[in-house]
Amino acid sequence: MHESIGHGSGSYGKHSGVEATRITVARLGTMAGTMVHQSLSRLVPHGIKRGLRDLVQHYRLRVAVRALLRLPMGVAPPPPLLQVLRRAWDNEGYTATLPYLQEVATRAATAEGPILECGSGVTTIVLGALAGRRGVAVHTLEHDPAWRDRVAELLQRYRIPGVHLHLAPIIDRGAFDWYEVPKGSWPDEFGFVVCDGPPGDTKGGRYGLLPVLGARLRPGSIILLDDATRPGEMAVRRRWRAEREVRERVEHGPDRGYAVLTLGST
Numbered sequence: 001m002h003e004s005i006g007h008g009s010g011s012y013g014k015h016s017g018v019e020a021t022r023i024t025v026a027r028l029g030t031m032a033g034t035m036v037h038q039s040l041s042r043l044v045p046h047g048i049k050r051g052l053r054d055l056v057q058h059y060r061l062r063v064a065v066r067a068l069l070r071l072p073m074g075v076a077p078p079p080p081l082l083q084v085l086r087r088a089w090d091n092e093g094y095t096a097t098l099p100y101l102q103e104v105a106t107r108a109a110t111a112e113g114p115i116l117e118c119g120s121g122v123t124t125i126v127l128g129a130l131a132g133r134r135g136v137a138v139h140t141l142e143h144d145p146a147w148r149d150r151v152a153e154l155l156q157r158y159r160i161p162g163v164h165l166h167l168a169p170i171i172d173r174g175a176f177d178w179y180e181v182p183k184g185s186w187p188d189e190f191g192f193v194v195c196d197g198p199p200g201d202t203k204g205g206r207y208g209l210l211p212v213l214g215a216r217l218r219p220g221s222i223i224l225l226d227d228a229t230r231p232g233e234m235a236v237r238r239r240w241r242a243e244r245e246v247r248e249r250v251e252h253g254p255d256r257g258y259a260v261l262t263l264g265s266t
């Protein structure tokens with residue numbers, strides 16, 4: 001590499017000598033920077049690196065949540081903002097895809113009645129920021145105590161209003177398992193359900209929503225079912241269709257699909 005400095009031919013072909021020198025010096029600078037970064041990185045203990053990464057993640061999340069909370073009432077966030085929020089949430093594999101998150105956000109921005117959410121996460125943040133802030137109650141069922149605490153802490157930290165985050169263990173209901181429904185105050189009706197839980201390995205998967213809470217879902221209610229093209233969720237959709245009038249629109253994404261289900265009469 002040093003041999004090339006000042007000689008504009010050879011590996012640089014079409015560049016002049018001065019240009020080649022500039023390019024080589026720039027490359028050497030980049031290499032030196034990388035080596036210094038790697039050496040420093042080796043010197044910094046793992047715990048400190050992790051702490052710094054967490055700080056950066058919290059900073060990114062705070063910026064994205066503030067932008068959500070500053071949107072005028074009733075306005076859905078632009079997709080790039082949701083993408084930034086997803087990345088900052090940093091829970092790949094368990095987080096809604098961007099198209100699903102957009103569908104949740106667009107509906108949350110104008111929803112009028114109480115909202116039910118099954119399974120908490122970044123969608124809970126979006127629902128609170130866009131619906132809870134307008135006085136529309138969001139009731140979220142979460143079965144995992146540690147995950148519930150994490151989401152609750154973030155709702156509090158970023159002052160996101162209107163979310164009732166219920167710890168709802170998954171209980172045996174005979175032919176299927178599903179969340180235990182909160183015993184305290186609880187809306188009589190929901191018009192919009194974000195259905196991204198319980199986890200896929202639950203007996204019956206997400207089926208329990210209709211047998212347990214169907215009476216609270218009036219005709220015209222919307223269920224946004226995530227992962228709708230997985231075999232388990234396809235079976236759930238079949239069972240729901242057999243038990244209640246349901247109109248379906250399925251969005252097939254590149255990774256995972258989701259369905260918008262409009263309920264008819266019981």
Ligand SMILES: C[S@@+](CC[C@H](N)C(=O)[O-])C[C@H]1O[C@@H](n2cnc3c(N)ncnc32)[C@H](O)[C@@H]1O
Pocket residue numbers: 091094095096118119120121122123124142143144147196197198199
């Ligand atoms: C698919 S997640 C719900 C995600 C939420 N709708 C979102 O977009 O962030 C369903 C359930 O998975 C669990 N979960 C979330 N993140 C997890 C993780 N990193 N490891 C294990 N379980 C997780 C939580 O109990 C949650 O209720």
